[in-house]
Amino acid sequence: MPLTARGPRGARGTRGTRGTRGARRDRSGSRDRSRSGGRLLRWSASTLAVVILGTAGAGYLYYQHLNGNLEKGERSSGDSKAERTAPNAAGQTPLNILLIGSDSRASDANVALGGSRDNRDSPPLGDVQMLIHLSADRQSASVVTVPRDTRVDIPECKDPESGETYPATNAIINESLGRGGAGCTLATWENLTGVYIDHWMTIDFAGVVSMADAIGGVEVCVQQNVWDRPLPGMSGGSGLKLRKGKQKVQGEQALQWLRTRHAWGSDLLRARAQHMYLNSMIRTLKQQSVFSDTGRLMGLAESATDSLTVSEEIGSVKKLYDLGMQLKTVPTDRITMTTMPNVQDPQDENHVIPDAADAEQMWAMLRDDVPFDANGEKSGSSKAPADEKADENGGGQAATDPSAPDAEIAVQVRNGTRTDAEAAVPGRAGAITEQLVGAGFTRAVADPSGSLAQERTEVSYPSAELAGDAQRVATSLGIPLSSVRRSTEVSGVTLVVGSDWRDGTAYPKQQAPKAGDIPDSADAINGSDDSPCMEVYAPYRW
Structure with missing residues (x-):
């Protein structure tokens, strides 16, 4: 009897992901399997790059060299509706950065890392998309993943390089990257959330594994021995093989951890494992002396700038340095990793759509700069008129x-x-x-x-x-x-x-969200929490 991946017990919204039914699509020759490698590792490298560049102490000439490594692109290439959040009483504004993991195979290095030579010339997919929201006071950070198979309205976009115009369409969000570049993905996010996004950063396969090695290992945890491998009736698998408990992964093993889907049971549970890895990575970097090791730091900065493409307004190492310094100040217990609440798409069981009420609650918190955590100091009566x-x-x-x-x-x-x-x-x-x-x-x-x-x-x-x-x-x-x-x-x-006002002649009174009021369906993990441990789907235990 063919083996199929099962959805997670007690997790909302997983039934519509490609992960839940990904086994059938993998056997039918979907690009999903070949493109799954390194998606969140690419994002991890992008995050790491910001941290590294925010602490780099190299001289002017080396900065000039790193500047030459950076590729840049237009901030928005689509029809966007969002506006900046107004400043708070202190004149501060929040900062929103969209991080995109591209599956582009436009180089030999990316083909070697990502496989699938047949897709070398295909439009890239933005298979990992996360928004980092840095609060106006720079004391908290909220991170939201939108699943790659979320069906959304993609606006009309114009490719800034080719000049080609792509008409507006309704499709899954990872297709937006191939319809006008990262600027189109940014516009799609703005229209989905109503949140103004200041910058984007993308990273592909190349240079990612070496950056994972440079970290020196990130601690992860599994509840049972895990081996993500091909099984009868189920092709694919990342190759991850670990004994139960906590242990460090790096290099290829880190890549395997971030690729693993079948052994967890769904695509959304893979996102949870990826969030655990990122939180652990941040804690590791804060504990290490990497920033006082000049040789190691220069190697990391070299790999980061050589792998990154950024929106043009932050297209210099100095600007990335300033950005990194802002991100560096956030305590780990004020960082919250989440996934957009979602439900199965009625038009396609392998896709999802936002869970309207819960997703809007999160978007409202981002727009109004309300922290996802409740660990900050109470503001009391400090409001300005x-x-x-x-x-x-x-x-x-x-x-x-x-x-x-x-x-x-x-x-x-x-x-x-x-x-x-x-x-x-x-x-x-x-x-x-x-x-x-x-x-x-x-x-x-x-x-x-x-x-x-x-x-x-x-x-x-x-x-x-x-x-x-x-x-x-x-x-x-x-x-x-x-x-x-x-x-x-x-x-x-x-x-x-x-649709939030279907009856009555007075707009329904909306209760202002409070810090920490994120819905349970967001599957939140706090950055300081080192207790999460992945449960392994029984067929992948050994």
Whole structure:
């Protein structure tokens, strides 16, 4: 009887991942197997690179040499809707960095590491995608993985190198990298989350294993002896073979740990193992004297800059140094690794879609700069008047832009209550339009063009002079100002009534999330927690 990988007991959202049904796809010749190697190791190397560059003490000439190693690209190559988070009372803003692991085989080194020579000229896939959110006060960091098989809306993107324009599409998120580069992946993330992303960094296979070796080993843990190998009816396997308990892995064995999927039971459990590895790596680097070993540090910096491609605004070692210095200050107990809450895609059992409520809760925390951990100091009553005004307005920035009189503000109202699971609420745009007209917005009209699917209610405006008008509309309905954004897709103030507001004429009161209020489905692991230990799926025990 053919062996199939089973999903994790008690874990949400795993049934729709390629990992849960990956065995069948592997046997049918999917690129999944050949492209699985090193995805999170590539991300680990990227993270390591930031830490290394943030502590490098080499001289000017060596910095110039490292600068020559770096490749750069356009920050955003797609149609994005996100806006920067407003500064806090101290004038600080959060920092968001998108880390992408590319499976590109555009070189002999990458083919040797990743295999699959037949796919050498295929568009690269962004099979590992993680967002690092560094809080405005630089005291906490939240990390979110979006599974590679998450079906999302990918916006229209233009490849900055070839000039080719790719039309908007609905597909799995790892395809975005091949539709305009990392800048398209960044735009896709911004539209998915509503979070403005400052920078991206990508890394491919080359140079990764040597960087893992340079760390000197990272401690991992398994509950039983594990051997991830081909079995009858189940091809593939990373080759990982470890005895139960805690032990260090490095080099090829580290690569095997990060590749392993079948022995854990699912793709999402592989993400958990990868998060455990990254947390352990961070703890290891903080404990080591690597940063006082000049020769070792230079070798790591050489490998890092030679393997990285970064968005152009951080395309120098000095800028990466500054970035690394900010990341270096975060204590391990203020680092939280998570996976986007997800459920099986109703259109394809091998794909997933965001678990609407839980995922939006996490996105809101990122947009509002709320820590994923609850280990920080309590702020007490230190809010500035602008913060208090923002709370009155439902969160986000205070409404400070001037607006026209209500009767002069033209507003178009659209019905966005349709979801993958539910039909649009009939007449929703008309009902909210009547509410606006009754409140004095006599130029409000309902859009007759039909419904669309939008998870979050938003008020959009096309140009700066209409910002105050859009804020005024939002305030009158109780919509938080964090849901007001500038967009090139609208010609005037536009209200889209999302699926979060399917009934009633007053926007549902949203409880502001508190530090640590991440949903259980995020499978969070704190950076200081060294207790997690992977359970091995029975057929892969020895």
